[in-house]
Amino acid sequence: MLTYIIRRLIGAFAMLVVISMVTFGIFYVVPQWAGATPEAMASRYVGRAATPETVHLVAERLGFYDPVVVQYGNFVKGLFAGAQYDYGAGVEHCPAPCFGYSFITGQPVWPDLLDRLPVTFSLAIGAALIWVVAGVAVGVLSALRRGSFFDRLTMGTALAGVSLPIFFTGMISLVVFSYGLGWTPPGGAWTDFSENPAEWAYNLLLPWITLAFLFAATYARLTRAGMLETMGEDYIRTARAKGLRERQVVVKHGLRATLTPILTLFGIDFGLLIGGAILTETTYTLPGLGQYAILAIRTQDMPQVMGVVLVAAMFVVIASLVVDLLYAVVDPRVRLS
Amino acid sequence: MSENEPLLSVQNMEKHFPVTKGLFKRQVGAVKAVDGISFDVFKGETLGLVGESGCGKSTTGRLVTRLLEPTAGKIVFEGQDISHMGQGRLRPLRRDMQMIFQDPYSSLNPRHTVGAIVGAPYRIQGVKTENGVKKAVQDILELVGLNPEHYNRYPHEFSGGQRQRIGIARTLALKPKLIIADEPVSALDVSIQAQVVNLLEDLQKELDLTYVVIAHDLSVVRHISDRVAVMYLGKIVEVADRKSLYSVPMHPYTNALMSAVPVPDPKVRKDRDRIRLKGDVPSPLNPPPACRFHTRCWKAQDICKKVEPPLAQMAEGHQVACHFPENAPELPAAETAAKTG
Amino acid sequence: MSFLDVKDLKIHFPTDDGLVKSVDGLSFGVERGKTLGIVGESGSGKSVTSLGILGLHKGGRARLSGEIWLDGEELIGASTEHVRSLRGKKMAMIFQDPLSSMHPYYTVGQQIIEAYRIHNDVSKQVARKHAVDMLGRVGIPEPARRVDSYPHEFSGGMRQRAMIAMALSCDPELLIADEPTTALDVTVQAQILDLMRDLQREFNSALIIITHDLGVVAELSDDILVMYGGKCVEYGSAEDVFYRPEHPYTWGLLGSMPRLDREPTERLLPIKGSPPSLINVPPGCAFHPRCPYAERTGDKATTEVPALAETEGGHLVRCHMSREERRGLWENEIKPVLETQ
Ligand SMILES: Nc1ncnc2c1ncn2[C@@H]1O[C@H](COP(=O)(O)OP(=O)(O)OP(=O)(O)O)[C@@H](O)[C@H]1O
Ligand SMILES: Nc1ncnc2c1ncn2[C@@H]1O[C@H](COP(=O)(O)OP(=O)(O)OP(=O)(O)O)[C@@H](O)[C@H]1O
Ligand code: SF4
Ligand code: SF4
């Protein structure tokens, strides 16, 4: 088991390295291939009014003339050891992990990311909880009552949930619940958990449900299909033949086996959730990472983009790592290979 | 066993499947599915191949039809070495060598009609027939006991036994010389098994076919074969003509196998002298050294763990790989051991 | 009344294609310490019968009628909860494929412990000791260590032993084994059959063994029930059925089967055609489309369902031919052919 964990950790780390290289390549190198000169990139730091000489100097100091490998090396060094930026007008120290400075605001990227992380995290965790519980419960119930009214109703709703885009369901619920009924705040509201947990939850309720709806629908359908299959397995028949009560047969034997693939999916989804969060945050104008990323991309603020991508990638990689480890705990057959 | 030249001759054939591990597919071992076996099949005869699950029977079948390439050794078909022949050069030979599979349900494409399935070999091999493919297919259908009017029907409309007949019809289309049948009846009901066994025997007489029949059922193999080879963990441990194998089995494993077959006679069960093996067949990933049977053999001695017994002639047409064979009158055990040791 | 007494059991499934009469009027009994063998081809209703006795069709689509008396208690009319409380304790079952019949995510020990604790109010530790004990009794080496293994870490034979340990953990008085050895190799099958025979003697339970292999039935059974198309066609002691069979279908089964204990015949005597559809069971005698003697009973074969009538001392046969006619055929036509084998 230990070697398995170590192997997986190394794999996860390698994955992050590859992602960072690719991202770096896309945002720093490809623009140059596409004709962007080091001067053009440097001019983003000093403003359009600067003289060509200043721009040239800054580009040199920022290392834009160096070979890609050196640039990437410096970037990684910044991540782990921090970096010194010399603009000519004094030296700025950027402590590790240093993602550089925003082109636009001139602020270091990392504190910005840290600022927005709790928002995205709150959204993701709350929604994940809701969708797993609701999705699995609905899936199990409809599988056990296949063909019933409940089954048809929930599966019909689930189909809608899978096929409707988030901004649509989001907008509809905003219109109905906030503007119409006035049950929830109209978006944009954010209270830190440590300040007022009730307020925090109240503000996030609608975004949670909107986001969870999409995933819960998928999970309900998957759970239902998985349960239908599992309940036909020979070992379920064995469990019944032992004289086990039906509820235990369903939970201990049926659900146990069904949950394993769902768990895998959950890991991937939790990572991908960042994508969903982007849309949800945009809809509800929440000050999270998603919104930050959209802004960054719109303004071509490379250090910011790089930061968001790496943090997001870390989400995905860590989530799938945790799930893989859990998987090995749950399914004893995995450990062997 | 008519001519001296065998139709198929296998010499020291091996197939090791690599077992890989990790990201870089490092090879950590090999499944020795077939580990150095030799046998001949003569024209017009039926060679039976028996053994327990995982001993390498199917792999042997797939090797001699060259669906797999051997890791070592030689396969000679009609005087030609086909061991490492490329697919292009094998193609014409495939007409002469056909395989019947175990599962009559999954081996037929459900979307093709019987006519298309049985006629496919003609199209693939580009063979011209006198009165058209349809007539030829209908003739074959009749030969295997199906109604020629079944031509336009689909496999799912047939029972298991009838599907196996369709499978057999397909292999017969090109008038092969050698048919490898891998568990041709084990998925079928008893009453249907008998129909298919009889059909295979009739076809052999009528079309002068040569068979290698792979099965785990000793009674079916005895019924259908002229000679029988017994396999254990990738090795042939005994080969003999049917009569001497079943009346004087020499290898302890063969004896144990026969003793294990339940006899459909309620009286016999009470007074039968049984040999009961302990445990299961070891993994072919890590087979026991020297004689592979020594972990379960009640006659095992030290030498069995150190020296591999060669497949040696013990009587006319009867080869056994054992240091201390049963029922072997001519050669005392000590002598056999000395000879190999 | 026997310990288990089944009377006129019918199990029908309504489906889109029509009513499937999987079991259609079956009656039999088993005493404690005795073994009943149920034989029949695939789809003849053997498994449906055994699941019916255990009450595992309850809540499904199946329509059950008739009576199942277990130790003086009627089960078909009993509440689901009551039948559940008997399952595993008073009656238990061993299934065909031990790998798929055990939960892949729980250790063998956990599964036996669970079975034991459903019916016995004991601590986990006590149940665990019991599980180790049971594993030892069914012949698993090092039971104290293997109790924590997962099913996939066991070999096929060991898994079936573990299944047996699980079924016997609450000391059931009725044990039903549905094809307990079909998935196993012959040498392992022999071990398991020995084990079942020994354990039955030790536990003195009533045993029903379901199989399509006449050899397996002969090894274990006191009484034999031959099923065809959801009905019993012949029922009697093992000696009756093997030495004095009177139903043409039983003759067919015996003739279809190559045997190791006799000289091989030239040809097997298969039953023509294939097993009936249970939706459109042939009218009259369900076996008539395949019966070589159907003409002898004239129109009756196709119009009238023959009754299951006693021929002599508890030996029951379902055929329109007269007792003398059947015995004559067996003595003069069938037996001589089978025995020259
Ligand atoms: N493609 C493959 N890769 C790796 N191992 C293989 C492969 N094919 C077969 N094996 C292994 O080789 C061994 C022999 O397999 P084979 O199918 O020849 O056995 P068999 O005698 O036909 O058994 P059975 O009676 O179960 O069909 C088995 O242990 C099997 O797991
Ligand atoms: N739930 C069900 N719904 C409809 N038909 C069923 C159901 N269960 C079984 N049957 C049908 O009942 C018939 C008898 O099935 P059963 O499983 O008892 O056969 P069997 O004698 O055990 O055969 P085998 O030797 O293949 O196990 C089959 O035709 C099967 O298709
Ligand atoms: S060589 Fe030894 S171990 Fe092998 S079969 Fe013969 S007696 Fe048994
Ligand atoms: S009743 Fe007629 S058809 Fe049926 S088994 Fe007897 S002889 Fe054959």
Ligand SMILES: [Mg+2]
């Ligand atoms: Mg095989």
Ligand SMILES: [Mg+2]
């Ligand atoms: Mg069955």
